[in-house]
Amino acid sequence: MTATATRREVIGYRVHAQQLDQPADSVRITDPAILDLGVQDSGSDAASWALANRGARLAGVGSLQQSADVALAWTLRGAPHYYRRSELADVQVATSPYSDADAGKRILDANRPLKAAGIPPRQALTEIAGQMRDLVATPRVKGDVSGALAERMSQPYLRFCRPCQAVHLYEMPFRLGALHAGLELEPGTSPPVLRRIPDWPDHVLGPAEDPDFAPASLQPIRAYLRFLGPATPAEVAAFLDAPVADIKQRWPQDATPVTVEGETLWTLAEQLAQPTDPVVRLLGPFDLLLQGRDRHRLVEDASRHKQLWPTLGRPGAVLSGTDIVGTWRPKAAGKRFSVRLEPWAQLSKAVRTAVEEQAERLAAHRGLTFAGVG
Numbered sequence: 001m002t003a004t005a006t007r008r009e010v011i012g013y014r015v016h017a018q019q020l021d022q023p024a025d026s027v028r029i030t031d032p033a034i035l036d037l038g039v040q041d042s043g044s045d046a047a048s049w050a051l052a053n054r055g056a057r058l059a060g061v062g063s064l065q066q067s068a069d070v071a072l073a074w075t076l077r078g079a080p081h082y083y084r085r086s087e088l089a090d091v092q093v094a095t096s097p098y099s100d101a102d103a104g105k106r107i108l109d110a111n112r113p114l115k116a117a118g119i120p121p122r123q124a125l126t127e128i129a130g131q132m133r134d135l136v137a138t139p140r141v142k143g144d145v146s147g148a149l150a151e152r153m154s155q156p157y158l159r160f161c162r163p164c165q166a167v168h169l170y171e172m173p174f175r176l177g178a179l180h181a182g183l184e185l186e187p188g189t190s191p192p193v194l195r196r197i198p199d200w201p202d203h204v205l206g207p208a209e210d211p212d213f214a215p216a217s218l219q220p221i222r223a224y225l226r227f228l229g230p231a232t233p234a235e236v237a238a239f240l241d242a243p244v245a246d247i248k249q250r251w252p253q254d255a256t257p258v259t260v261e262g263e264t265l266w267t268l269a270e271q272l273a274q275p276t277d278p279v280v281r282l283l284g285p286f287d288l289l290l291q292g293r294d295r296h297r298l299v300e301d302a303s304r305h306k307q308l309w310p311t312l313g314r315p316g317a318v319l320s321g322t323d324i325v326g327t328w329r330p331k332a333a334g335k336r337f338s339v340r341l342e343p344w345a346q347l348s349k350a351v352r353t354a355v356e357e358q359a360e361r362l363a364a365h366r367g368l369t370f371a372g373v374g
Helices: 007-017 046-052 061-065 085-094 100-106 108-116 121-135 142-152 171-180 220-228 233-240 244-249 302-308 349-365
Strands: 003-005 070-074 080-084 158-161 166-169 183-185 193-196 256-260 263-267 280-283 316-320 323-333 336-343 369-373
Touching (some): 003 007, 007 220, 046 080, 046 349, 070 171, 080 085, 085 171, 100 108, 100 121, 108 121, 108 171, 121 171, 142 166, 142 171, 142 193, 171 183, 220 233, 233 244, 280 349, 316 349, 323 349, 336 349, 349 369
Parallel strands (some): 003 256, 336 369
Antiparallel strands (some): 158 166, 316 323, 323 336
């Protein structure tokens, strides 16, 4: 018999599984479980605040950037993610495309010219990785690497960039090729600086033949179900930019069905454990809780979706218990920091007080003086 669950139980499970109910400053930088899937670092303090929200002891943004225990790499969807440094080689295997069809989907517009030239996408990523490895013997700025690659690669790999008025490698193969070349990003650099990962085996260049050789905890399908489940194969595929067919083919055999308000989803959890107490958190725009591909489940009112997930300039989200109750944006003036709050309904006094406490924590995390919530 299929188990049943409510929307609130699903979101409560995710809050607990992602450890958003972890006490502040209670664990090491490497302890938060979401590092298994990678912590996206899009924004000034995206990853460090996401980890701080899950109990990591961080004095501020610099603590994460300077830590020798974590590393930053372009992986899923070409976005920069933090991982435990000790697991980087396994992450490279786990985040490899499952097939040429998968690789072709992940590299977006680069797939068409490569396909026309008869170059399989995984072969293309391997060739790019080999050239990048050779070019980045010492740390190099992204633009320099891209320019040097353009001189080495054949026409199907290249595009004309109008803003730069120059020829570059297509963006997604460049980003996805970096970790397959044993290259990481130097934290805090803009434009990004690429450097070699210490002790990377020279023979490991290009996507892994079988991503499922990676430890189970790092396999993205399983990690999605752990942190953003229950879910469907289509939702996992959308998160990974992968074909649904590839996800279905590798769907975990131990996943079990659960009916959520009439819809059949799949979970790896024996039971959807819930937080002991409701939490209030200021989530960054790219926090993992907001990255699920079932937005209708996280925010039932579809009219709010464009506010929370606009094409450009995403705000952060205010989490209260199992509900997103509004959005927030930072406002800094010199050394003073405040939060501009846009609640979707009147907040209780207790929730408002908790929001102010979280905003004060964020100000301290950024090394600024808290100036209130407006």
